[in-house]
Amino acid sequence: MKSVRRTKVAIESATLGRTASTHSLRSANGDEAGGGGGGGGGGGDDWLPPKVLLKPPGQLQLTEAELNEELTRILNANNPHAPQNIARFNHRERVFKASPNVDHLVVHFEFDGYLSYKNVDDSAGGAAVRREESVMAPAGAPAAAESGAGEREAGVPAAGGDAAPDAGEEKAKEEEEKKPKGPLRNQFNFSERASQTTNNPYRERWTNTEPPPQRTFSDTVNQWSIFDAYIEDQLQKEKAKAKAPAGGAGAKGAKDEDKQNILPTETHAEDVYYKNTDLRRALIIIERMANQNTFDEIAQDYKYYEDASDELTPSKGSLLPLWKFLCEKEKRKQVTALCWNSKFSDFFTVGYGSYDFSNQGPGMIAGFTLKNPSYPEFLYVTDSGVMSLDFHPQHHSMIAVGLYDGSVAVYSMQEKSDGPLFKSAPKAGKHTDPVWQVCWQKDDLDGNANFFSISTDGRVTQWTLLKTELNHTDVIKLRLEMKGPQGPGELDAAIDDGQLFSLAGGSCFDFHKNLDHLFVVGTEEGKIFKCSKEYNNQYLLSFEGHQMSVYAVRYNHFHHSIFISASADWSVKLWDHDEAKPIMSFDLNSSVGDIAWAPYSSTVFAAATADGKVCVFDLAENKYEPISEQQVVRKAKLTHIAFNPFEPVLLVGDDKGQVISLKLSPNLRKKSKEDDEATKLRNIILIAKGQSPTD
Amino acid sequence: MADIGSTANLAAADKGAAGAAAPGTDDKESKRNFNYPLVKICDMAEELRVEAVDMVVTAVEKHPGNFEAAAQNIKELMDKRCGNSWHAVVGEGYGFEVTHEMRNLLYMYFGGNLGVLVWKAS
Incomplete structure (x- = not known):
């Protein structure tokens, strides 16, 4: 209170x-006798303070009637104390x-x-x-x-009240x-509760655009130059007028004048420079010069380097890698053919295609020169993968091409066009399987160039280049079992068995160097047949020895009855074409993709294997082992190999589209000094046969 | 001798004068014929070139004898037509070497005695 x-x-x-x-009601305590009321609680409520009824001192004592009387009061908003x-x-x-x-x-x-x-x-x-x-x-x-x-x-x-x-x-x-006398302190000095967020820093960003191209231009204006210009203009107009009746040439002339007025950048276009033959030639020379500088070391090696270790180990040789030829466009293709040009010692063509049945696509023919390893001299694109190539031995610009789809074509490098000179018609005599090899032959009696092709469809076909078309003749069909003359009954039986029509798949062939009509054919079945153009039903001889597909057969350049074969059964065999059994056999521990005789020696040949090795044999040195066995590529199969006919350079192609040139060390290109090459080989063969060599 | 010489000289001068007179008239005659624009060098687009030549012709004809005004006029017209920084030179004899933006140069003769150079450079 x-x-x-x-x-x-x-x-x-x-x-x-x-x-x-x-x-204070309590103060009236004593006056009233209400104290007794509190005691009424008695009993258990003793601890409670006694209840006291308080009455104000001057309270009116009213009777029951007065208490019950009703008094009516009305409350209003008027102040009764307000003076009226x-x-x-x-x-x-x-x-x-x-x-x-x-x-x-x-x-x-x-x-x-x-x-x-x-x-x-x-x-x-x-x-x-x-x-x-x-x-x-x-x-x-x-x-x-x-x-x-x-x-x-x-x-x-009140009680305890110390109230003021x-x-x-x-x-x-x-x-x-x-109160203090000074200015009043405010004890409730609030501070604002605003919060500040970080402000992002300002950044500037700008770019410089290239200014528009500019050019300076200078001239002098004077009266005589103006006069001359007008006079010249009038003369030209008169000329144009004179020409106009003759034809529309006048207008053209005027147009030409207009063009002359325009600065040269107007007419600048991309296609100008390489269509100009002179400029093109200059560019090619520059390119070769650049390449010569780039590959100067290799060029020096090519010309002068000889492996010194050859002197110490006369029975061993080595191969020095020179340029690598890789065309950017053919990265995913395999090298399927390699062929040196028959005249230019630095020039060769590479055929690109694929041996993989499921991964066929367009093929390419690229002509490279050793002088420019970075880019091919020419490039033809074919519809189907290229499988074989051959340069004509006399017409150096003619290339016969066999394709995966079975067609053959002839390209001429002299033609400016991108297409082939001849192409076999789809219906007339086309092979139904890939053409594995093509080979030019001597011109026929009419002087028409002709070449042969072989395919796994079992046919060897001669193609003759007539003026407008490619004429074909089937030379031989490679029957699997061709026996001697048969009785008519047997023939019928053979027809019933379907044997007559099962042909051997030819995979390679090579012609005898002297006898035009004679050639040997290697088949996918592993057999090799000696055939003649004269007999198209019969083999002259059948050579058995290979168990798997024969990839290459080559006649020796010097000894004409000797040929060599390479096969997928890891072996290389040397044959006399008059004997059914091989004279020599070499196991190379890997599928042999291709083989080639050296052009300079009768006893040297080189083989390319699927494990990336090149093996060079010289039978005069070692009749059992290669005198050089060298890993040329890693993780790639070698597919083809070719000796340069003039220089000691070997080309190998792999299934990654790369062609590598190798220089043969002196031991690999030894020539016999006294006797001629044919005798050298003959003697070796005689030794191999167990006879004594004769001179 | 001097007299003779002088007379000879005079005669020569006369002759020269006579000789010059004939081409002079010819010149005048041809100058009349020269009353057309002759585009000497232009690397503009065809459309713009035609327009620019028209502008030059109008400007020069509008201000005969006042090269400054003509040049000013050409510049303003070109600025309006295709953006800033055009320059124009009008005159009977002058030499120049200018740097211009490619495809924005017009060098022409007009009226047989005027060389007009219009170029853009910013």
């Missing part, structure tokens, strides 16, 4: 002053007038806040603000007065004295 109350009546007249009526009869002097009318407006506003409670604006320097205002004030409703006090309690300045100290006297003015004075 501790409270300090001060009343402030907000009535204008303030005649009533402050009224505080507070009754305020009269003011009206100066205008010079008379007192009753003011009709009575202020009925009564403030029950007023509370001023603690807070003051920080920046306001208000010692006076601060006091007012600090004061806590409460207003006792004057409306309540009169009600008590009515009930007879009367007005009283209460402020009665309610003299508001005194208290206010005290507080004013306590």
Whole structure:
């Protein structure tokens, strides 16, 4: 009950002053005899403080009837203490007038806040603000007065009440004295709770564009140059007029003049430079010069390097890798054919295709020269993979080509066109299987060039180049079992069995160097047949020895009855074409892709194997082992090999589309000094046969 | 001798004058004929070239004898037509060496005595 109350009546007249009526009911304890009521609880409630009924001292004693009497009061908003009869002097009318407006506003409670604006320097205002004030409703006090309690300045100290006297003015004075004299401190000094996010740093970004192309231009203007220009122009106009009746040439001339006026960049186009033959030639020379510089070391090796170790080990030789030829376009192709040109010692062609049945595509023929390993001299693209190539021995620019789809074609390097000179018609005599080898033959009696082709469809076909077309003749069909003359009954039986039509798949052939009609054919079955153009039904001889496909057969360049064969059964065999059994056999421990006799010696040949080795044999040195066995490529199979007919250079091609040139060391290119090459080989063969050599 | 010499000289001068007179008239006559634009060198696109020649002709005809105004006019027209930084030279005799953006050069004669150079360079 501790409270300090001060009343402030907000009535204008303030005649009533402050009224505080507070009754402490306890103070009336003694007057009333209500104490007994508390004891009524008795019993278990002893510990409770006794209940005391309190009555105010001056309470009216009312009878039962009076208590029950109903008194009707109406509450309204009018202030009963407000004076009803305020009269003011009206100066205008010079008379007192009753003011009709009575202020009925009564403030029950007023509370001023603690807070003051920080920046306001208000010692006076601060006091007012600090004061806590409460207003006792004057409306309540009169009600008590009515009930007879009367007005009283209460402020009665209650039990334990040390309440300050309610003299508001005194208290206010005290507080004013306590107050510090300086500017009021605001103890509730708030700070703003704004938060700052990081600002992204500014960035600058710019690009430089290329300025438009510029050019300088200079001239001199003067009267005579202008005059000359006009005169020239008029002359040309007259000319054009003179020409105009003759035809539309005049207009053309004028147009040409227009073109001349335009600066040369106008007409600059890409296709100019390589169509100009002179410029093209110059470019080729420059390219070769650049290549010569780039590959200078190799060129020096090619010309001058000889392996010094050959002197120490006379029975061994080595191969020096020179240039590598790789055409960017043929990376995924295999080298399927290699052929040196018959006249130019530095020139060769490479056929690109694929031996993989499931990976066929267009093929290519690229002509390379040793002088430019970086890019082919010419390039033909064929519809199907190239399988074989041959340069004509006399017409050096003619290339016969056998394709995977069974067709053959003839290209001429002299022709400017990209297409073949001749191509076999799809229906007329075309092979039905890949053409594994093509070979030019001597011109026939009419002087027409002709070549032979062999395919796994079992046919050997002669193609004759007529003026407009390619004429074909089947030379022989490779029957599997061709016996001697048969009785008619046997023939029928053979037809019934279908044997007659099962042909051996030819995979390679080679012609006898002297006898035009004679040739040997290697087949996929492993047999080798000696055939003649004269007999198209019969083999002259059948050589048995290979168990798997024969990849190459080659006649010796010097000893005409000797030929050599390479096979997938890892072996190379040397044959006399008059004997059915091989004279010699060499096991190379890998499938032998190709084999070639050296053009300079009768006893030297080289074989390319599928494990990437090149084996060079010289039978005069060693009849059992290669005198040079060298790993040329890794992770690739060698497919073809070719000796340069003039230089000690060997070419090998692999199934990654790469062609490598190798230089033969001196031991590999030994020639016999006294006797001729044919005798040398003959003697060796005689030894091999177990006979004594004869001179 | 001096007299003779001088008279001879005079005669020669006379002759020269007479000789010069004939081509002079011819010159005038032909100059009249020269009243058309003659494009000497132009690497502009055909369309632009035609337009530029037209502009030059109009500008020069608009300001006869006032090369400066004509050049100013040509420059403004060209700027309006195809962007900033055009330059124009109009005159009867001058030498020049300019750097121009490719495909933006016009060098022409007009009226038998004027050389006009228009180019763009920024």
